Amino acid sequence: MRRRAALLIGFALAATACSATTGEIAATAPAPTTASTATTSTSGAPSPAADRAAGLASGEGPPGQILGIGDDYFPQLGNPGYDVEHYTLDLVFDPEETELGAVATITATATADLDTVNLDFSSLIVSAVFVDGAAAAFTAIDEELTIAPAAPIAAGEDFVIDVEYSGSPRTAGSAAVPFGVGWQTVGNQNYVVAEPDAAHSWFPANDHPLDKATYTFRINVPEDVVAAANGTLVDRLTDLGRVTWVWELDSPMASYLATVVIGDFTIVEDPAAGAVAGVPIRHVLPAGTTVTDWPGLERLGEMVAFLAELFGPYPFANYGIAVVNGFGAALENQTLSLFDRNVARSFYFEDVLVHEAAHQWFGNSVxxxxxxxxxxxxxxxxxxxxxxxxxxxxxxxxxxxxxxxxxxxxxxxxxxxxxxxxxxxxxxxxxxxxxxxxxxxxxxxxxxxxxxxxxxxxxxxxxxxxxxxxxxxxxxxxxxxxxxxxxxxxxxxxxxxxxxxxxxx
Ligand SMILES: [Zn+2]
Structure with missing residues (x-):
């Protein structure tokens, strides 16, 4: 993260985002999950599992249960007992209403015997959870989604969790920074700024950099809207006036670095910079602009090559930046750093380009x-x-x-x-x-x-x-x-x- 001017603009942004989003989805979805409100679903799951979930809902978890992964600074963040390998985030987004319908598919391996599986998740409404294809009971309390599979999971077993959820994504409070983090809606742009603790405000996650995983993003939007994410664009499927943008990230990533960038953008390849960098360079720029409209950006390939000479090979398959409105700073999202357009227009743009590129080694890979x-x-x-x-x-x-x-x-x-x-x-x-x-x-x-x-x-x-x-x-x-x-x-x-x-x- 690059901190310049982040605080004041961040505060303003949080206020805007809160007033711009609505809770319309609550009218058509099951009981809303809000802070300090529990929802419990027992449909389709046998009663012992429902009991385990209900027990956790009332605070009667198994003796000695640890809610977090063990970080003193964020005692609730992350969860022990399993290791996520891959997240597939299927997102259907309506930019007009700022509404999201989603399925998160989480492939993981148990590292302990699990009666229940905890994920960090807040803000959005969970309608169903499946473990290995079978409906599972769950509770959503504060920022913990607790899932009780039909049968306990033994240490060493692989398992797959599907979480169906929906709602209006919005910024969330953070324990570590004094402004709203998470999903940002600024005009017709939507993007994610989640460092350090807001990934779980837009998808269920083991939300700590101790549990890194690979990602697939499938983002369905109206056909005149561009949707980007970390990694490589591998497909673009059109159907009935809508497009599904499929992005794959094949290098493990900390959850806070996961991002989507949705709106009136152009994906711009820079083969000349890529040839210098030794990896493809692609950007997500405001529609109608290209590399030369952002003076300094043409040097990014040179910067990556320079850093690779000092730090060793660039760690990922590609790199580039997204330029957005209303963020006020920059953030090193893996393979796709996010820049406020004013930072990209500033006299210190080159410094920040180097800074966020260096994070790909230090912060993202390590x-x-x-x-x-x-x-x-x-x-x-x-x-x-x-x-x-x-x-x-x-x-x-x-x-x-x-x-x-x-x-x-x-x-x-x-x-x-x-x-x-x-x-x-x-x-x-x-x-x-x-x-x-x-x-x-x-x-x-x-x-x-x-x-x-x-x-x-x-x-x-x-x-x-x-x-x-x-x-x-x-x-x-x-x-x-x-x-x-x-x-x-x-x-x-x-x-x-x-x-x-x-x-x-
Ligand atoms: Zn930084």
Whole structure:
């Protein structure tokens, strides 16, 4: 995520989205699921399963049940006991009414014996749930969808859950950022901004980057509307005045990075940039515009190639950006970063292009094991901006830029980047002092070891989830230097340290 100007515009956006959406679907659907309201369905399921679901609905879950996946910052988020392999999201969207009818098909493997399966889900109305094709009882309370299959699932078994749901998707409150996240409706545009905890406001998910999965998106819209998502467009099926856009993402992705972009857009291929990047580059741009209408965007292939030289091969099958209205910032959705059109028109567009591209390695391929380590995403992507300055203007220019920022932050009284407040996860220190932490490491171990560390870390933990200790471990192994003191000083101590003298070889 790129934070510039996000707060004020985010607040305004949340207010707009709330007033623009309606609850019409509630008139035709089963009892609405809203915060603090439980719905229980027992139709079609045998009574023992219904009892298990009902027991959970009244708060009488199995003894010792853990509701979350174990992240201290988000105790309710994610669920233990299974591993999702793939999500197929079949979405039928009506842009006029902002209404969604959907089936989420979730293919998973049990990692424990399961009487019930919990998914994170909120805001929309669940009408039916099936496990391996058989109707299952379920409850939807607050942000937990608890499913009781007809028969318990044994550890090691694969299973498939279908969740049918509908409603008007809208922004949701977040525990970590002070504006609405999730599905955004701005004029005739719809798109998703879900970091860190809002994926489950538009599809049922094991909503934590510890459980990454591949995705298929099938988005059915009127034929004059474009619908994009992460990954590669593999089909476009027309039928009775409507189109189903089919997008496949074959690399594992954290749920918060899943997005759709729906509206009056054009999908623009940039083969010249793709040839430079070494992977296809495609964008989702406002209709009637092309790459040259967004000055700076033509350099994206060069940026990806530059980052690949430093970090190792680009981790996914393709890349590009979507340019939208009303977001106020940028977000690194996997293979399709989202940019506010004003960011794309700004003097710092190139910086943000580099930042979000760098996230494809750091944040998206190498994911967080816990949200407290957000500096592993934002510090790295911010450091990539300085690496771009070094490439464009030389090492001295980069050192001057870093020194100026260090002087600012030394007096700002910020929280250390390794211990961000849970309610202000994306604070400036996470980005800028996080990046300075990497610069201090580079000065300590020297350029050769430093870039070897980044490449090794990116390769060793590709498609996985990590903690700060994993990065420190790689850094110490490669450099042969004991680095606890350096990382503690930069990440934990609230005082911004002086940079070490350049060392290494
Ligand atoms: Zn970022």
């Amino acid at each position: 994911s967080l094991g816990r949200w407290a380590d957000i500096w592993l995403n934002e510090g790295f992507a911010s450091y990539a901006e300085w690496l771009w300055i070094e490439r464009e203007a030389g090492r001295d220019a980069m050192e001057r830029a870093i020194a100026a920022e260090r002087a600012d932050y030394a007096v700002a009284g910020l929280t250390a980047p390794g211990v961000p407040p849970s309610f202000d996860l994306f604070n400036r220190a996470v980005y800028r002092v996080g990046a300075m932490t990497l610069h201090a490491l580079r000065l300590t171990v020297g350029d050769d070891a430093f870039f070897d560390i980044l490449r090794t870390y990116a390769a060793m933990f590709a498609d996985q989830s990590v903690t700060t200790a994993d990065f420190v471990g790689v850094a110490e192994t490669i450099s042969g230097v004991e680095l606890d003191e350096l990382f503690d000083a930069w990440l934990i101590d609230p005082k911004v340290p002086e940079f070490p003298a350049a060392g290494g070889s």
